[in-house]
Amino acid sequence: MTHNVLVLAGDGIGPEIVAEAQKVLHAVDVKFGLDLKITNALVGGSAIDATGGPLPEATLNAAKACDAILLGAVGGPKWDGLDMAIRPEKGLLGLRSNLKLFGNLRPAILYPQLADASSLKPEVVSGLDILIVRELTGGIYFGQPRGVRVLENGERQGYNTYVYAESEIRRIGKVAFEAARARGGRLCSVDKANVLEVTVLWREIMDEMSADYPDVTLSHMYVDNAAMQLVRAPKQFDVMVTGNMFGDILSDAAAMLTGSIGMLPSASLDEAGKGMYEPCHGSAPDIAGQGKANPLATILSAAMMLRYTLNEGAAADAIEKAVSVVLDQGLRTPDICAAGNQEVDTKTMGDAVVSALLNG
Ligand code: IPM
Ligand code: MG
Numbered sequence: 113m114t115h116n117v118l119v120l121a122g123d124g125i126g127p128e129i130v131a132e133a134q135k136v137l138h139a140v141d142v143k144f145g146l147d148l149k150i151t152n153a154l155v156g157g158s159a160i161d162a163t164g165g166p167l168p169e170a171t172l173n174a175a176k177a178c179d180a181i182l183l184g185a186v187g188g189p190k191w192d193g194l195d196m197a198i199r200p201e202k203g204l205l206g207l208r209s210n211l212k213l214f215g216n217l218r219p220a221i222l223y224p225q226l227a228d229a230s231s232l233k234p235e236v237v238s239g240l241d242i243l244i245v246r247e248l249t250g251g252i253y254f255g256q257p258r259g260v261r262v263l264e265n266g267e268r269q270g271y272n273t274y275v276y277a278e279s280e281i282r283r284i285g286k287v288a289f290e291a292a293r294a295r296g297g298r299l300c301s302v303d304k305a306n307v308l309e310v311t312v313l314w315r316e317i318m319d320e321m322s323a324d325y326p327d328v329t330l331s332h333m334y335v336d337n338a339a340m341q342l343v344r345a346p347k348q349f350d351v352m353v354t355g356n357m358f359g360d361i362l363s364d365a366a367a368m369l370t371g372s373i374g375m376l377p378s379a380s381l382d383e384a385g386k387g388m389y390e391p392c393h394g395s396a397p398d399i400a401g402q403g404k405a406n407p408l409a410t411i412l413s414a415a416m417m418l419r420y421t422l423n424e425g426a427a428a429d430a431i432e433k434a435v436s437v438v439l440d441q442g443l444r445t446p447d448i449c450a451a452g453n454q455e456v457d458t459k460t461m462g463d464a465v466v467s468a469l470l471n472g
Contacts (some may be wrong), residue, residue, distance in 0.1 A: 157188050289322070
């Protein structure tokens with residue numbers, strides 16, 4: 113069966129890291145006879161430059177028609193001055209909401225080879241394996257009303273709305289409880305129920321749902337404490353579930369525990385398991401075009417795509433193993449490079465993963 117994959121390179125380092133992931137996909141395609149059919153389309157700033165908007169209709173249609181999407185990153189200083197409604201980020205957010213990709217999985221796993229690259233002591237992070245489940249199509253990112261208005265006294269006021277409907281909480285809860293069930297059986301729901309009503313409801317629903325998952329131990333934590341605990345004793349967590357904005361913040365913090373945000377892949381899934389896969393990091397315009405970007409988060413995102421949406425688990429395993437082999441060889445992009453390693457550029461890293469795959 114043909115797997116139709118849409119690749120959206122995006123901006124900044126996006127094209128560089130996606131090119132390496134595409135090489136790796138090609139290698140597993142040949143090795144495992146996957147029959148991948150890859151097409152490309154524009155999103156973000158590059159789409160603004162070419163078409164005037166961050167999410168052209170052709171891209172949205174292709175995204176709806178394909179089986180899975182691999183995305184690089186969007187945004188950059190070139191487009192920072194634009195109105196919020198047509199910024200590159202709107203392309204990404206538009207894909208997430210139009211395709212109803214509400215379930216965002218962000219696994220923070222420390223490769224043992226990178227224990228020294230973390231800013232935390234090796235004993236604090238060694239063996240780290242956390243899954244952050246972030247709600248991705250609701251909360252304050254999408255709540256209405258929003259905008260900047262002028263008050264009666266002439267002063268401007270910015271405002272956003274933090275809302276979650278019960279059904280939205282339940283469907284992300286289900287993703288999280290089931291993920292916890294398949295892993296270590298512990299789920300920590302993160303909220304701000306001491307201040308925000310919307311998260312009081314969130315907590316209530318999670319408690320209600322836990323009756324259906326007697327094999328999962330549910331706990332609750334306020335987001336400020338969760339941020340602290342992530343850098344104090346991150347191994348206490350198995351699965352964390354939280355709303356869109358808290359998840360955005362906590363997943364960046366969790367990424368750094370693993371040595372570099374350049375290592376963190378993600379999956380954004382709809383109810384049927386169709387997904388968009390992207391690294392958790394951004395477009396890093398400061399290093400774009402210099403061969404310094406770490407392609408591993410994108411390569412690992414491609415592995416997640418094969419596992420979760422395309423049901424090609426063996427190919428996914430092979431990619432993850434190849435990444436581990438390359439790290440064993442001591443090859444490192446600058447973001448994860450320590451004494452005794454061999455610093456390599458983006459392309460060399462991608463090529464090394466491909467050859468580890470073909471020799472594995
Ligand atoms: C992420 C990013 C995005 C987000 C930005 C680029 C809109 O930070 O995927 O975490 O805030 O969701
Ligand atoms: Mg983010």
